[in-house]
Amino acid sequence: MTVRRPWRLGLRFVALGYLALLLLIPVGVVFYRTFEHGFGAVWDSVSTPAAVSAFWLTIEVTAIAVPLNTIFGIVMALALARGRFPGKGLLNAAIDLPFAISPIVIGLSLVLVYGTTGWFGQDLANAGIHVIFSVPGIVLATIFVSLPFVVREVTPVLREVGNEQEQAAATLGANGWQTFWRITLPAIRWGVAYGVVLSVARAIGEFGAVSVVSGRIAGETQTLTLLVDNRYGNFDIAGAYSAATLLALIALVTLLAMTVIRPRREENE
Amino acid sequence: MIAATNITKRFGDFVALDDVSLEVPDGSLTALLGPSGSGKSTLLRIIGGLEAPDAGQVLINDRDATTTSPQRRGIGFVFQHYAAFKHMTVRDNVAFGLKVRKQPKARIKERVDELLGIVGLAGYAERYPSQLSGGQRQRMALARALAVEPEVLLLDEPFGALDARVRTELREWLRRLHEEVHVTTLLVTHDQEEAMSIADHIAVMDHGRIEQVGAPRDLYDQPANPFVMSFLGPVSKLGSKLVRPHDISLSQIAVEGAAQAMVSRIVHLGFEVRVDLMLAEGEAVEVQLTRHEADELELHVDDIVWLRSAGAPALSA
Amino acid sequence: MSTTALTPRPVRRRAARSPSGALGLGVATLWLSIIVLLPLAAVVAKGLDGGTGTFWTAITTKQSLAALRFTVLVSLLTAVVNSFFGTMIAWVLVRDRFRGKRIINALIDLPFALPTIVAGIVLLSLYGKGSPVGISVSYTQSAVLLAFLFVTLPFVIRAVQPVLIELDREMEQAAISLGASNLTVFRRIVLPNLVPAILSGAALAFARAIGEFGSVVLISGNIPLHTQVSSVYIFNLIESDAPISAAAVATVLMLVSLVVLLAIRGFGRWGARYERVLERDGR
Numbered sequence: 001m002t003v004r005r006p007w008r009l010g011l012r013f014v015a016l017g018y019l020a021l022l023l024l025i026p027v028g029v030v031f032y033r034t035f036e037h038g039f040g041a042v043w044d045s046v047s048t049p050a051a052v053s054a055f056w057l058t059i060e061v062t063a064i065a066v067p068l069n070t071i072f073g074i075v076m077a078l079a080l081a082r083g084r085f086p087g088k089g090l091l092n093a094a095i096d097l098p099f100a101i102s103p104i105v106i107g108l109s110l111v112l113v114y115g116t117t118g119w120f121g122q123d124l125a126n127a128g129i130h131v132i133f134s135v136p137g138i139v140l141a142t143i144f145v146s147l148p149f150v151v152r153e154v155t156p157v158l159r160e161v162g163n164e165q166e167q168a169a170a171t172l173g174a175n176g177w178q179t180f181w182r183i184t185l186p187a188i189r190w191g192v193a194y195g196v197v198l199s200v201a202r203a204i205g206e207f208g209a210v211s212v213v214s215g216r217i218a219g220e221t222q223t224l225t226l227l228v229d230n231r232y233g234n235f236d237i238a239g240a241y242s243a244a245t246l247l248a249l250i251a252l253v254t255l256l257a258m259t260v261i262r263p264r265r266e267e268n269e
Numbered sequence: 270m271i272a273a274t275n276i277t278k279r280f281g282d283f284v285a286l287d288d289v290s291l292e293v294p295d296g297s298l299t300a301l302l303g304p305s306g307s308g309k310s311t312l313l314r315i316i317g318g319l320e321a322p323d324a325g326q327v328l329i330n331d332r333d334a335t336t337t338s339p340q341r342r343g344i345g346f347v348f349q350h351y352a353a354f355k356h357m358t359v360r361d362n363v364a365f366g367l368k369v370r371k372q373p374k375a376r377i378k379e380r381v382d383e384l385l386g387i388v389g390l391a392g393y394a395e396r397y398p399s400q401l402s403g404g405q406r407q408r409m410a411l412a413r414a415l416a417v418e419p420e421v422l423l424l425d426e427p428f429g430a431l432d433a434r435v436r437t438e439l440r441e442w443l444r445r446l447h448e449e450v451h452v453t454t455l456l457v458t459h460d461q462e463e464a465m466s467i468a469d470h471i472a473v474m475d476h477g478r479i480e481q482v483g484a485p486r487d488l489y490d491q492p493a494n495p496f497v498m499s500f501l502g503p504v505s506k507l508g509s510k511l512v513r514p515h516d517i518s519l520s521q522i523a524v525e526g527a528a529q530a531m532v533s534r535i536v537h538l539g540f541e542v543r544v545d546l547m548l549a550e551g552e553a554v555e556v557q558l559t560r561h562e563a564d565e566l567e568l569h570v571d572d573i574v575w576l577r578s579a580g581a582p583a584l585s586a
Numbered sequence: 587m588s589t590t591a592l593t594p595r596p597v598r599r600r601a602a603r604s605p606s607g608a609l610g611l612g613v614a615t616l617w618l619s620i621i622v623l624l625p626l627a628a629v630v631a632k633g634l635d636g637g638t639g640t641f642w643t644a645i646t647t648k649q650s651l652a653a654l655r656f657t658v659l660v661s662l663l664t665a666v667v668n669s670f671f672g673t674m675i676a677w678v679l680v681r682d683r684f685r686g687k688r689i690i691n692a693l694i695d696l697p698f699a700l701p702t703i704v705a706g707i708v709l710l711s712l713y714g715k716g717s718p719v720g721i722s723v724s725y726t727q728s729a730v731l732l733a734f735l736f737v738t739l740p741f742v743i744r745a746v747q748p749v750l751i752e753l754d755r756e757m758e759q760a761a762i763s764l765g766a767s768n769l770t771v772f773r774r775i776v777l778p779n780l781v782p783a784i785l786s787g788a789a790l791a792f793a794r795a796i797g798e799f800g801s802v803v804l805i806s807g808n809i810p811l812h813t814q815v816s817s818v819y820i821f822n823l824i825e826s827d828a829p830i831s832a833a834a835v836a837t838v839l840m841l842v843s844l845v846v847l848l849a850i851r852g853f854g855r856w857g858a859r860y861e862r863v864l865e866r867d868g869r
Contacts, residue, residue, distance in 0.1 A: 007768070008682060015678040016690070018671045022736055023696060026712040030704075033711050072617050079611040091615065093847070097622055100843040102797025103702075104817040105836040108824055109625030112632050112833065119628055144621050164352040167319050168410075170339040171346035172366035172417055176607070182365070186356040198698075205701030208799035208817065212824060225703045225800070232707065232804055244707040251699035258699075259692045 027248065034245040037238065045242035053219045054227040054243075057135070061223065062203040065142040069199050073150025074192065078184075080151070081158035098147045106144050107212025110137060133215030138223065141209035146199040153195035154188055157265065161187045190265040197261060201254040205247065270295045271316055271421055271455060276325035278311055285311040286322070287477040293421070293470070298447045298454045300464035302500070303474035309457045310425055312474070316455065317346045317423045330420055345414030345452075349426040351406045353398035359385070359409050360394040366417035384412040387446070404435040411443075415450065424456040428463065440467055461501050465489070473497045498584055505554050507576060511584040515557040518579040519544070519566060527575035530554060532568055544568065546576065629840065632833035644834035652811045653819040654838065660727070660815070661795035664734040665788040672742025673784055679743070680750040697739050702800025705736055710805050725807030730815060733801040738791035745787030746780055753779055786853040793846040797839065 034042055045051070079085070080092055098106065114131035115121045124131060131137045165187065169179040185192075207225040214221040216230065224247055232240040271293040278286040286308045293299045301309040314320040316327055318339035327334045334342050354362050360381055367377045385391050388408040398406055407427055414422060427443075428436040444467045447454055458464050464471050465485045472482045473496075481493040492498035495511055505514045508528060520527070530546040533553075542563040544556045554576065558566070568574070634641055644650065679691055697705060709732055714724045723729040753776065761771045799817040806813040808822075816839050823832035 004768075011674060012678050012682050012684060015671070015675045019675060019690065019694075019739075022732075022739060024693065026708045026736075027696065027700075029711045029718065030708045072614055075610040075614045076618075079614065083611060085611065091618075093851075094618060094623060096847060097626065100793050100797075100847045101626070102799060102817045102820070102836070102839055102843070104799050104820050104824075105629060105797065105839055106625075108820065108829075108832055108836055109629045111824070112628040112829065113625045117829075119624075140621065144625070147618070147622060164348050164350060165354055167339070168346065168348060168352035168354075168413075169365065169369075171317060171319070171342075171344055171423075172369065172413065173340045174365070174369040175340055178369050182369075183354060201699045205699075205704070207701055207703040208821075212821065225701045228701075228703050228707060229804070240707060241711070244704045247701050247704045248708075251696065251701070251704070254699040255692055255695055258695060 030241060030248065031245060034238075034241040041238065042242045042245070045239045046246055050218045050222065051227060051243060054222045054224045055246075057138075057222065058204055058224045061135070061138050061142050062200055064139050065146060065203050066196060066199045069143060069146055070150050070192065070196055072147070073154060073195060074185075074188075076151045077154035077158055077188075080155050082163060095148050095151050098145055103145060103206065103208025104212060107141055107209040110140055110144065110209070110213050114140065132213050133217075134221060137213035138210050138221060141213050142203045142206055145206050145209055146202040149198040149202065150192065150195035153198070153265075154191045157188045157191035158184075190261055194258065194261045194265050197254055197257045201251060204250055270328075270330060271453065272326075272328040273312065273316055274326045274328070276312065276315055276322045276327070278308075278315060278320065278322050284477050286315070289325075289474075289477065289479055291472055291479060291482070293453055293455050295453055296451045297469045298444075298456065298467060299470040299472065300468035301455065301457045301474060302461060302464040302471050303459065304500070305459060307474040308477040309459075309474045313423050313425055313455060313457045316421075317344050318342050319346070343420040345417065345419035345422045347407070347410050347414050347422070347424045347427045349429045351398070351403075351410045351430075353406050353410060355398055358395050358397055359390060359401070362398065362409055363412045363416050365413060370417065380416060381412075384416055387415075387449075388412045389442075402435075403431045404439055407431065407439065408442075411446075415452070419452065422452045422454040424454065426457055426459070429458075436463070443467060465501070473500060475500075492584060495584055503555065503557075505556065506552065507554060507578055509585060510578060512578045513557075514543075514555045516579050517554070517556045518577050519556055519558065519562075519568075520575050520577070521566065521572070522575070524575045524577060527577040530574055530576050532570050532572045532574060535563075535568060535570065537563075546574070548576075626840065629833050629836050632829060633837040635830050635833070640830065641834045641837075644831040645838050647831075649810050649814070650816075650819060650831075650835055653814050653816045654835075656727070656730075656814070657796060657816040658842070660730050660734055661792050663731060664738055664795045665792040667731075668735060668738055668742050668791050669784050669788045672739070672787060673746055673780065676743045676746035676750055680747060694740050694743055697737050702737060702798070703804070705801040706733065706804040709733055709736060709801070714805060724805055725809060725813060727813055729805040729807075730802050730813055733805055734795040734798060737798055737801050738794050741791040741794065742784060742787035745783040745790070749780055749783040750776075782853050782856055786850050789846050789850045789853060793843055793850070796842055796846070 046055075076095065080088065111118060111132050113119045113121075114124065114137065116125055116132070118132070121132065129136070131140065165183050166179050169183045174182065205225060206223075207229070210223055211226055211229065214223070214226060216222055216226055218230070222230065224243060228240050228243045228247065231237075231243060271291075273289065273291045276286050276289045277284075289308070289312060291301075291312065301312060303309045311320060315322045315325075316329075318334070318337060322335070325335070329342055329344070339346075354365065357365070363381045363384055364377050367380060372380075381394070382391070385394055388411060390405060390408055390412065393401065393405065393409075398409065401409065407430075411427070428439050431439065440463055447467075456464075456468065468485060470482065471485055471488055473480045473488065475496055481488060481497045483491075488497060489501050492501065495504075498504055498511055503514050504511050505517060506512075507517060523529075529549045532544060533547050534545040536543040536545075537560070540560055542558045542560055544558060544563075546554045546556060548554055556576065633644075645654075675694070679687065679694075700708070709729075710724070712719065713721055713729070713732060715722050723732060757775055757779075758771050761775045766774065797817055798815070799821065802815055803818060803821075806815065806818070808814045808818045810819075814822075816835060820832050820835050820839070823829075823835065
């Protein structure tokens with residue numbers, strides 16, 4: 001379809017205009033408003049004890065949730081792409097559930113199982129383990145919401161690569177582990193990397209599910225996203241903007257990583 | 270020696286192999302020849318341990334390998350689409366089997382260099398598979414399979430993904446290589462010319478069964494049934510007999526027991542001349558003559574001639 | 587062919603020869619159950635804790651119904667608006683050429699990468715109280731639509747883009763050679779090929795909007811019966827220690843999500859229907 005120039009320019013104007021009004025200008029305004037009063041003010045606002053503690057808690061939660069989800073994701077992807085077993089279709093559908101369910105419902109569901117009045121809460125409390133309103137709850141919520149990313153990124157790559165290289169390695173004497181480390185993992189590494197980047201972004205940015213299970217104790221169970229909400233609620237608008245900008249910068253780094261990894265992931269054949 | 274005995278394999282309702290038995294003699298180059306879906310690749314993959322049979326037994330050099338994992342069978346396997354390890358250089362590809370066997374580094378380097386020399390890729394060691402042509406990739410795959418000194422070499426349509434010219438070149442090269450290394454080799458192909466030109470033995474397969482096994486020449490001259498006969502070369506039907514087109518003699522005077530026919534078309538293909546004829550009953554017959562024979566007969570379209578099978582045994586259709 | 591007389595014997599079937607093996611699959615499934623399936627089951631169980639009567643009462647309160655109706659309506663509107671603009675943006679990104687296209691293309695995913703609470707702040711900074719351009723939608727129903735449009739922006743674009751790239755240009759050229767106008771070519775040739783992708787992108791956007799929380803919580807004001815969405819309503823029920831009501835409404839919300847999830851799978855199959863026919867003919 002060859003579209004005449006005025007039409008093309010018109011379409012471009014409307015499409016980019018929509019993008020600008022909805023996405024680009026608002027993001028730009030946040031950056032502008034954050035740095036309006038100078039870099040020093042921003043630095044002071046993101047280096048308060050509460051902010052530093054929120055930052056490290058976010059990193060800690062991400063550092064636990066993402067590796068666990070990566071291992072789970074690779075094992076599950078291998079099973080879905082290579083295995084034959086009853087109930088595979090059902091399992092495949094169940095993996096998408098965290099994408100389809102409201103973060104608030106996810107938070108609620110964890111409270112109902114691991115909270116003090118929940119199914120296992122009392123037993124866990126007797127054993128001295130507190131999940132809800134404590135860090136383990138935040139970790140659980142983060143694992144829940146970021147669970148599908150690695151599976152969803154790696155499964156198609158595994159299908160695309162096929163199992164011929166793995167069979168060749170087997171005929172050459174490599175055992176299961178050797179084949180996995182030397183052949184399968186290198187072949188899917190960019191798919192894994194892409195899934196990890198998406199998981200990290202989601203883990204750092206999760207708000208709804210975490211806000212239900214955390215209890216929001218400043219300096220203890222407050223993550224960066226909760227800090228933004230908390231500051232805004234306390235009419236510390238500049239402080240909220242600073243923390244939001246910090247998170248937005250992390251998001252931009254994520255985008256950059258996605259842009260770098262995407263073409264490599266698609267390189268397979 | 271490879272001995273597969275009473276192998277049966279089903280995929281759902283489809284019977285891929287129906288009680289098949291095959292022996293591959295020591296040091297031979299045997300071809301499994303058949304149309305697609307005849308079960309030849311499945312049989313090869315069962316011998317290689319990449320597929321488990323529903324019933325039957327696989328012996329490799331008198332060891333029962335039926336339930337042995339492919340890692341321990343002492344095989345080299347070459348895949349149709351090379352199965353090159355894309356993230357490794359040619360050298361690392363060929364060295365792979367030796368590395369997982371934890372051979373000393375110096376020994377690996379020596380062996381890899383030797384093999385790259387044999388397959389003619391000496392200057393390509395540091396390249397990646399994506400920088401090689403199809404023929405080069407397949408030679409790399411062959412070097413990789415040979416590096417671990419397999420007891421038997423299994424090739425699954427190794428030249429199937431290559432263009433015709435490279436295929437012929439590699440075919441000759443594989444034949445010479447086999448004469449050098451003499452490893453017991455089983456090759457799957459659907460190309461009868463390929464099988465005839467490189468194999469000492471051919472097993473013809475169809476519908477999950479082996480139809481006939483023998484030397485190429487024996488199969489061509491004494492096919493066990495019409496399928497084998499037609500799969501190995503062109504066939505003409507003369508009355509109730511199946512005959513090779515070049516085994517039909519043609520005469521311009523009436524001969525007793527010969528069939529009368531009319532020339533409908535003459536095609537000159539260089540040395541070979543192909544004559545299409547119409548039998549009195551209205552059936553079409555093809556005859557192959559040498560240029561010399563054709564010149565002597567001075568044939569023309571619409572000539573009436575008499576056809577007879579020339580001595581060679583023919584099959585009842 | 588000489589064969590020693592051997593009776594065929596059954597061969598022990600080896601387990602699926604996947605590197606993960608049966609053990610890996612078992613552990614992974616257990617993990618999924620503990621983290622995801624069990625908690626979701628707990629929501630349904632809790633919702634029905636007080637019997638179906640209590641369940642029904644909880645989901646049919648005036649506030650609950652208003653929130654649910656509002657959420658579904660705004661989510662539908664979001665899906666429609668972003669289908670329209672998303673298709674247009676995808677077309678511009680695939681077929682048009684201009685400076686900075688690659689940067690724009692990369693920025694499309696920003697709403698996925700940005701934490702939802704930050705998305706809320708971003709929208710507030712321009713369209714909230716004290717807006718530098720004097721437009722404030724704070725505490726209005728439009729604010730919820732704006733937030734939903736923002737967080738679901740990439741879905742339709744990312745669904746349509748690959749289809750548009752793969753679309754056979756010769757089809758369009760053939761139609762033009764047969765005398766079709768540009769509009770006809772788009773309506774009769776391009777659009778029918780994009781419809782499955784648009785629908786599945788729209789369904790994903792709808793599903794996302796239905797459960798959205800972080801981006802609306804600041805800008806909508808959460809006014810009951812007016813700008814309160816279901817997820818915020820559930821959150822308030824949890825905060826006010828009414829877990830049975832919260833679970834009941836959550837069950838309804840999950841049900842809506844599941845229906846949409848099934849619909850997405852349907853669109854996927856439907857979208858592949860031409861390919862499958864071609865495949866069959868090829869054999």
